[in-house]
Amino acid sequence: MTAPTINGSTYPQPVDDLLPEARKLTQELAELPSRNRLMREFRIGPQKANALLSHLTDERARQEQADTLHTAMVVRGSFADRPVLIPTDPTPDADTTDTDPGTSPDESQPAPDTTPTQPAPADERKEQPAPVESPDTNITDPPARPSRAVVVWPVVLLALPAFVAVWSGWVGLGQMCGFGQVDLLPGFTGDNGEPVATLNTAITLPIGMETYGTYALYVWLxxxxxxxxxxxxxxxxxxxxxxxxxxxxxxxxxxAADITKAPWPITAAVACLPVAVLGMGAALAHLVRENAR
Known part of the structure; x- marks a missing residue:
């Protein structure tokens, strides 16, 4: 039993009936389909697929030729509409005469003038103005002054008090959330049994958060x-x-409320900040390095 075609008919269809569906397929693919694709989509033989593909190729060539011609006409029209910068003198030259279209070339030539002509004085020739190209030709802009670089040292003065306030706030909040002294070299002690190196982990909060925020702001802007x-x-x-x-x-x-221990939701959120800063910093460094490569 023969499979139904695109319109449900079991009879073979001519190429003209298949051409509209082939155009839709070409638009969906954004390119010309292959012969095998046409045979598979419309259930036709190789000869009819070749004929259908030939029609599509001819239509594509005509469309490209029409687009090229349209582009050339648009470009030519844009040049034709441009204003003329150099005005032309409407008066004819002294050595040219109007000719009648009905006269022959020999009759249109005037008789030679035997009257001697005197050249113009040298002073008058020098004083003749040169043609002006545009009304703004004689207007000269004043020389641009060199721009001065914007000073940055006021930002340092603004950042110092903000740094002190932010540092104290993060360190104080970290101590309320359980951050404190940590032995960096466990197992190594001094003569008196004290740890060799200790660090208050509360300082990791202002260093991580504010440093990343400043760097991300710089990359953004x-x-x-x-x-x-x-x-x-x-x-x-x-x-x-x-x-x-x-x-x-x-x-x-x-x-301000004299609370020395932060509630557990605040402690949980603050404890996740170093991990979040590490993830955002690694992602931003990857994007910056990818652009450099």
Whole structure:
């Protein structure tokens, strides 16, 4: 039993009936389909598929030729519409005469003038103005002054008090959440039994959060990286700065209420900050390095 064709008919169809569906298939693929694809889609033989493909190829060639001609006409029209910068003198030259189309070339030539002509004085020839190309030709812009670089040292003065406030806030909140002295070299002690090296882990919060927020803000506003890296830097910078502001608010509220131990939800959130900073920093470094390669 013969399988139904595109319109449900079991009888073979001519190429003209298959051509509209073949055009739709070409638009869906954004290119000319192969012969095997036409045979498989429309259940036709190789000869009819070759004929159908030949029609599609001819239509594509005619379309490309029409597009090229249209583009050339548009470009030519844009040049024709441009204003003329050099005005032309409407008066004819002294040595040219109007000729009648009905006269012959010999009759159109005037008789030679035997009157001697005197050349113009040298002073008058020198004083003749040169043709003006445009009305703005004689207008000269004043020389541009060299631009001075914007000073950056006021930013340092603004950053110093902010750094002190942010540092104290993060360290205080870290101590409320369980951050404190840690023995960096367990098993190694001094003569008096004290640890050789200790570190207050509360300082990791201001270093990690604020340093990453500043760097992500720089990457975002630099404009020298692809859109993907700048988008990630923008959202991560906004997030880190927002979390930093929230941390300062929480610390000052707890300190004003004389609370020395933070509630467990705040402790859990603060404990996750170093891991979150590590992940965002690694992702941003990967995007920056990928652009450099």
């Amino acid at each position: 630099s404009g020298r990286l692809p859109r993907r890296a700048r988008r990630f830097a923008m959202w991560s910078a906004i997030t880190s700065l927002g979390v930093g502001a929230a941390g300062q608010i929480v610390y000052h509220l707890l300190a």
